[in-house]
Amino acid sequence: xxxxxxxxxxxxxxxxxxxxxxxxxxxxxxxxxxxxxxxxxxxxxxxxxxxxxxxxxxxxxxxxxxxxxxxxxxxxxxxxxxxxxxxxxxxxxxxxxxxxxxxxxxxxxxxxxxxxxxxxxxxxxxxxxxxxxxxxxxxxxxxxxxxxxxxxxxxxxxxxxxxxxxxxxxxxxxxxxxxxxxxxxxxxxxxxxxxxxxxxxxxxxxxxxxxxxxxxxxxxxxxxxxxxxxxxxxxxxxxxxxxxxxxxxxxxxxxxxxxxxxxxxxxxxxxxxxxxxxxxxxxxxxxxxxxxxxxxx
Amino acid sequence: xxxxxxxxxxxxxxxxxxxxxxxxxxxxxxxxxxxxxxxxxxxxxxxxxxxxxxxxxxxxxxxxxxxxxxxxxxxxxxxxxxxxxxxxxxxxxxxxxxxxxxxxxxxxxxxxxxxxxxxxxxxxxxxxxxxxxxxxxxxxxxxxxxxxxxxxxxxxxxxxxxxxxxxxxxxxxxxxxxxxxxxxxxxxxxxxxxxxxx
Ligand code: SF4
Numbered sequence: 001x002x003x004x005x006x007x008x009x010x011x012x013x014x015x016x017x018x019x020x021x022x023x024x025x026x027x028x029x030x031x032x033x034x035x036x037x038x039x040x041x042x043x044x045x046x047x048x049x050x051x052x053x054x055x056x057x058x059x060x061x062x063x064x065x066x067x068x069x070x071x072x073x074x075x076x077x078x079x080x081x082x083x084x085x086x087x088x089x090x091x092x093x094x095x096x097x098x099x100x101x102x103x104x105x106x107x108x109x110x111x112x113x114x115x116x117x118x119x120x121x122x123x124x125x126x127x128x129x130x131x132x133x134x135x136x137x138x139x140x141x142x143x144x145x146x147x148x149x150x151x152x153x154x155x156x157x158x159x160x161x162x163x164x165x166x167x168x169x170x171x172x173x174x175x176x177x178x179x180x181x182x183x184x185x186x187x188x189x190x191x192x193x194x195x196x197x198x199x200x201x202x203x204x205x206x207x208x209x210x211x212x213x214x215x216x217x218x219x220x221x222x223x224x225x226x227x228x229x230x231x232x233x234x235x236x237x238x239x240x241x242x243x244x245x246x247x248x249x250x251x252x253x254x255x256x257x258x259x260x261x262x263x264x265x266x267x268x269x270x271x272x273x274x275x276x277x278x279x280x281x282x283x284x285x286x287x288x289x290x291x292x293x294x295x296x297x
Numbered sequence: 298x299x300x301x302x303x304x305x306x307x308x309x310x311x312x313x314x315x316x317x318x319x320x321x322x323x324x325x326x327x328x329x330x331x332x333x334x335x336x337x338x339x340x341x342x343x344x345x346x347x348x349x350x351x352x353x354x355x356x357x358x359x360x361x362x363x364x365x366x367x368x369x370x371x372x373x374x375x376x377x378x379x380x381x382x383x384x385x386x387x388x389x390x391x392x393x394x395x396x397x398x399x400x401x402x403x404x405x406x407x408x409x410x411x412x413x414x415x416x417x418x419x420x421x422x423x424x425x426x427x428x429x430x431x432x433x434x435x436x437x438x439x440x441x442x443x444x445x446x447x448x449x450x451x452x453x454x455x456x457x458x459x460x461x462x463x464x465x466x467x468x469x470x471x472x473x474x475x476x477x478x479x480x481x482x483x484x485x486x487x488x489x490x491x492x493x494x495x
Binding site: 149189 | 399
């Protein structure tokens with residue numbers, strides 16, 4: 001790869017980070033507006049959602065981070081086989097350093113043992129890259145920035161769970177999901193979106209639960225059983241009355257996305273990730289020359 | 298909408314009730330983990346906090362043409378200050394604490410006893426809240442604690458919050474938690490039962 005090609009690719013990655021940090025995808029904006037319309041006039045829920053809506057507009061206009069916690073940096077990349085994945089990784093990391101310098105990302109990563117922050121957002125485990133080669137001849141980059149407040153309220157259940165009376169079936173799964181929402185209250189900066197995985201092991205369950213957030217808000221789950229469960233969980237969670245920011249109201253969640261992985265006969269995990277209203281996800285189709293051909297969300 | 302303008306007297310604070318939507322105008326001070334721990338250990342604040350407002354926030358502040366400008370100023374999670382907050386309210390006469398996520402029992406009691414409130418800002422609304430900050434007056438302890446942990450003295454106008462702990466012993470967090478727990482237990486009982494005939 002020529003050095004000018006590398007430079008172009010790196011710039012494209014920086015632009016993807018900028019857009020992700022400053023602009024919510026339209027499907028999420030639409031869900032916020034739907035929530036706003038659902039809340040009673042002059043209520044605290046409406047008040048919170050109006051501030052959120054204004055914040056979304058302001059951040060986009062000013063090209064500034066939507067929330068000052070610019071979150072964990074999660075890249076999902078498909079690339080043509082002829083490209084060198086090590087080089088790609090290097091370019092993404094450089095782009096992260098540069099996006100941090102430009103203020104699109106906060107200096108947001110600290111050494112867990114010493115507490116030291118090197119100010120670059122690059123270190124063990126950050127950014128996270130999921131790289132997969134494919135047969136197509138363009139690069140597809142999806143990026144998610146996931147905040148700490150909402151990550152803290154994620155939960156994993158091992159069924160059966162006596163505390164909530166959840167057995168090893170879909171009823172049990174629903175109980176886990178509703179319990180997770182109750183435990184979170186407003187602490188994950190709701191109204192939120194849940195990514196849920198039924199099955200897997202502890203690690204793959206959480207990993208795949210985040211990948212559910214790559215789905216669009218109003219898509220339909222191809223599995224009719226899960227599709228029905230998603231609708232029911234959303235509708236029932238919104239009867240809890242927690243509301244935006246935990247101020248009370250009708251919009252506790254904006255969406256629920258559920259996937260399933262095979263499990264061992266001995267285990268039955270339900271892994272729930274919570275995404276805050278600042279649901280930052282973007283994606284782009286890139287030529288190998290570093291040209292952004294199309295935005296994906 | 299209730300307007301809460303400086304000076305923040307005990308009388309004004311006591312008139313606020315849980316659930317009130319409030320806009321603050323006046324001076325507020327940022328303070329997070331380092332400041333709270335430091336005050337709790339008995340050190341004197343570099344500026345009087347009496348009848349003042351503390352904001353749990355580590356703002357992003359830039360120097361533009363020799364002036365400090367706040368570019369992001371969302372609230373941080375308040376429970377981290379729960380071990381310290383009550384003592385600081387009592388000792389320094391703080392009238393309001395702004396943050397997100399609510400606070401615990403000790404703080405609720407201190408609010409009631411000493412005439413203070415907890416004001417919940419909208420988490421993540423970094424840009425809206427930065428716009429409500431009209432001026433950075435000065436900064437204290439910048440060298441000691443670094444920018445996000447320093448005490449920034451900020452002039453705000455119509456800074457939007459909701460009262461979630463008042464000075465009469467009420468906590469919206471407690472109420473909503475209890476209410477949603479009841480709703481949850483009703484829902485849980487229905488799970489797995491055949492739907493009622495329509
Ligand atoms: S949970 Fe989300 S909105 Fe709230 S502070 Fe964290 S990143 Fe921002």
